[in-house]
Amino acid sequence: MHFTNDELIEYLRKNNIRPSNIRLKVLKYLLENRNHPTVEDIYHHIIHEIPTLSRTSIYNTVNLFKDRGIVNELSLNEKELRYDINTRLHGHFKCESCGNIYDFQVAENIGDGLKGFVVYKKDINFYGICINCQ
Amino acid sequence: MHFTNDELIEYLRKNNIRPSNIRLKVLKYLLENRNHPTVEDIYHHIIHEIPTLSRTSIYNTVNLFKDRGIVNELSLNEKELRYDINTRLHGHFKCESCGNIYDFQVAENIGDGLKGFVVYKKDINFYGICINCQ
DNA sequence: TAATAAAATTGTAACCATTACAATTTTAAA
DNA sequence: TTTAAAATTGTAATGGTTACAATTTTATTA
Structure with missing residues (x-):
């Protein structure tokens, strides 16, 4: 790009x-x-x-x-x-083996239980071993 | 308790x-x-x-x-x-006004798109203004 | 164009939660 | 009791980030 x-x-x-x-x-x-x-x-x-x-x-x-x-x-x-630079809702997966960071999709309705709460930032971070490092 | x-x-x-x-x-x-x-x-x-x-x-x-x-x-x-001390899957909401931290429920299937990835930690943290601070 | 003000950039010093590490104390085992 | 292992302590070091003052660049106005 x-x-x-x-x-x-x-x-x-x-x-x-x-x-x-x-x-x-x-x-x-x-x-x-x-x-x-x-x-x-x-x-x-x-x-x-x-x-x-x-x-x-x-x-x-x-x-x-x-x-x-x-x-x-x-x-x-x-x-x-x-x-x-991507500020749309998505999750991050960090591979503890290779250090790579992967984006992944997240349902828009996550956290809908917080009725009456104003949310202006959503951090969704997973950690583990990626598919290439198994 | x-x-x-x-x-x-x-x-x-x-x-x-x-x-x-x-x-x-x-x-x-x-x-x-x-x-x-x-x-x-x-x-x-x-x-x-x-x-x-x-x-x-x-x-x-x-x-x-x-x-x-x-x-x-x-x-x-x-x-x-x-x-x-609560290690079951749940999210955290931090109120930037009062500083309180609230737990909230999260669907168990969040991040299911990561097929073939081994996930051993899931952080789900939201930030905003809680219902009591509006 | 020149003078002035505002904004951007720079470099150094400070901050401070956390870790490293060696010394001391406590606990457990023989 | 002796000895070894584990736990605890206190100090120093770490290092990414911020604070801040000085300098440079950019924009504005006369």
Whole structure:
């Protein structure tokens, strides 16, 4: 999947995020890879294009994206947090053997028992051994 | 709910955990309160009964309980981890207003799409505003 | 265009829950 | 009692993330 600069700028503007060089590159990476990267992953990918890049800028960027609702922060019982550009409801499976993270479908009515509760974030994370590691 | 010492000892022995004073007190606290406490919560509750108690002992104990499968570790996007003596499948709802953590039912067949995957941990955590804080 | 303000970026230091580890104490076994 | 094993303790280290001030870049206005 490939996104033009104009598409990336539009994506950010629609979500009330001023486009900047760093933000466009982070967004592009998230959209074109969709690999639930850590801050370190993102940093290493972009440092080659922006040699003065600071890790703090990546932290600032993903936190801004999170506040604006265009990424979800994943806490998968690892040391580092991960970021997911896919904000539609889905589950994550982490293979403890190969480390891969798989998306899986989840019924929309999960948690419907919470009547009267306002839910604005749903984390569904499974752990185990994936089919390729058996 | 109240547990006798003999019941607590039996509970640990059945799960291959040598009973000790600290372990019995931690287990008793988890069973009788069921409030998803942090290490700090547990420590503060027991320090009155064991003045020489060390935080490390609480860390050791909850990690041992986790390894033996009698508690689940909850990562609810807080600084601290929490521990839940109820290891049956259920979801957690964290109210961002009052901080309360609610259990809720979850269909047993959630994640059945993961055919061929061995799942040994299921985390289902929701965040929002509870019915009492609206 | 220049001057000014606002926003973005950077780098360092601090934070702090958790773990590592060695020393001490307690418990169990012989 | 002796000895070994296990449990507990206290301190130091870890390391991802945040705080914050300084610098740079971008946008606005005269």
